[in-house]
Amino acid sequence: MKQSPQFAQINRECVACGCCEAVCPKDAVHIILGITAQVDKEKCVGCRKCAKECPADVITMVQRRAVV
Ligand code: SF4
Ligand code: SF4
Secondary structure, X not given: OOOOOEEEEEOOOOOOOOHHHHHOOXXXXXXXXXXXXXXXXXXXXXXXXXXXXXXXXXXXXXEHHHOO
């Protein structure tokens, strides 16, 4: 399967509200230990739904080719 050019990345300001988890169509983001959201880069299709939904605005989209 071809990977999307981008994936979502969550920074440390995440407040673990779960909004991203609720909207992700690919089940690619989950709250870990009740403290932060974490993205499964392999599942993420870069749709940005989580980033639009995040009330704390802590999700950025990262280019895959920029990540070594
Ligand atoms: S960009 Fe889309 S697929 Fe990726 S974690 Fe966010 S909602 Fe899920
Ligand atoms: S929506 Fe934003 S603040 Fe809420 S859990 Fe997801 S990344 Fe964290």
